[in-house]
Amino acid sequence: MTNEKFTVSSFMESKKKGRKISMLTAYDYTTAKLLDTAGVDSLLVGDSLGMVVLGYENTLQVTLDDMVHHCRAVARGAKRSLIIGDMPFLSYHVSAEESVRNAGRLVQEGGVHAVKLEGGREILKHVKAILDAKIPVVGHLGLTPQSVNMMGGFKVQGKSEEQARAIIEDALMLQEAGVFAIVLECVPAKLARLISERLSIPTIGIGAGSDCDGQVLVMHDMAGMYSDMVPKFAKRYAQVGEQIEEAAKMYIQEVQEKLFPEEKHTFKIDEETLSKLY
Ligand code: KIV
Numbered sequence: 001m002t003n004e005k006f007t008v009s010s011f012m013e014s015k016k017k018g019r020k021i022s023m024l025t026a027y028d029y030t031t032a033k034l035l036d037t038a039g040v041d042s043l044l045v046g047d048s049l050g051m052v053v054l055g056y057e058n059t060l061q062v063t064l065d066d067m068v069h070h071c072r073a074v075a076r077g078a079k080r081s082l083i084i085g086d087m088p089f090l091s092y093h094v095s096a097e098e099s100v101r102n103a104g105r106l107v108q109e110g111g112v113h114a115v116k117l118e119g120g121r122e123i124l125k126h127v128k129a130i131l132d133a134k135i136p137v138v139g140h141l142g143l144t145p146q147s148v149n150m151m152g153g154f155k156v157q158g159k160s161e162e163q164a165r166a167i168i169e170d171a172l173m174l175q176e177a178g179v180f181a182i183v184l185e186c187v188p189a190k191l192a193r194l195i196s197e198r199l200s201i202p203t204i205g206i207g208a209g210s211d212c213d214g215q216v217l218v219m220h221d222m223a224g225m226y227s228d229m230v231p232k233f234a235k236r237y238a239q240v241g242e243q244i245e246e247a248a249k250m251y252i253q254e255v256q257e258k259l260f261p262e263e264k265h266t267f268k269i270d271e272e273t274l275s276k277l278y
Contacts, residue, residue: 006041006082008114008136008180014041014213015202021181021214023084023204024222027053027070031219032077043078044216045071045112047086047146051228052220059145062088064102071110084138085112089146092117096129103130103137116183118144120170124177131178139174141167142208143186154231156207158187171195171203183216184208186233207233 014021023042026032027049035043049070050062064087071085085106092099103115114136117123127137142157151157158164168191171182181202184192189209196203196212205212220226221234225241254260 003080005080008082010041010082011181011202011214015200021202021204023214023216025049025216025219026074026077027219029073029077032074032081035219036078036081040081041214042082042084042216043074044116045074045083045085045110046116046218047088048218052218052226058148060089060148064088064091064105067091068105068110071106071112075111082114083112084114084116085110086116092123092126092130096125099126100129100133100135103135104133107135114138114180116140118146120166121173124173127174127177127179137177137179138204139171139179139182140185141170141174141182141187142184145185154186154229156186156188158191164188164191167191168195168198171199175199175201181214184212186231207231 011021013019021042022040023044024035024040025046025048026035026043027045032043045067047059047062047067049066050056050059053070054062054066056062067085067088071083075083087099087102087106091102106112106115115130116138117127117130118140120139120141127139130137143151143154145154148154158167164187167184167187171184174182179201181204182195182199183204183206184195185205186207187195189211192203192205192208193211202213204214204216206216217234218226221231222237223241224236224239225244227241251260
């Protein structure tokens, strides 16, 4: 790992060199700092924060203000990683002008380097307007969680010929529009491979097999901290949730048994001052 900043150009260079890109979600300062120090290439302030941080059933209730708030915290914690902020539901659907303003808030107030939008041909106008404002854009195809109600649930996409063709075409259109990477979520691995081969920009897979040019996971899934929904594709690299629970149980017990705090955790006052208070 180098200390050199990972930039939009680094995404393209990585694809050319066949070097896989690592991306994880982050939503707060402390986690961003840990992941950045570990050497992750890119931090995604995903609207998945609606589920794993705010406890909503899906991502639809996440607002632009929520995103700005969390992006700002992540930006303070990361030095090397490229920070991407998700544009939340309805923040890039009304008009191109509003989309640019909203993307601009994530950059100006949130401190992100790029924004991510879900969808293909239907949002091209908005993608182009944001790019015209010189804000780098990442696409997101396949399972697009903001369309959960249209899709009838969190389901694998692109299994039929028609769906698969539509995803390929959308990927090519987004590339043509100028996005610098595309997240492929929950699509068959062989379709993701075909798309990755056809595109000159990198694909970042989540539930899309190992032939994508990079991978992204939700941090809470990767670290084993979120159990409300455990997707098949989410490998747990740690059991941080269990560790926190264990630590909390020990703490409760020590408080009840007066084992905590110990002498070393306390502050002193000199006896003379104290005697004056009685
Ligand atoms: O919101 C998010 O975390 C995402 C990833 C799942 C790619 O969009």
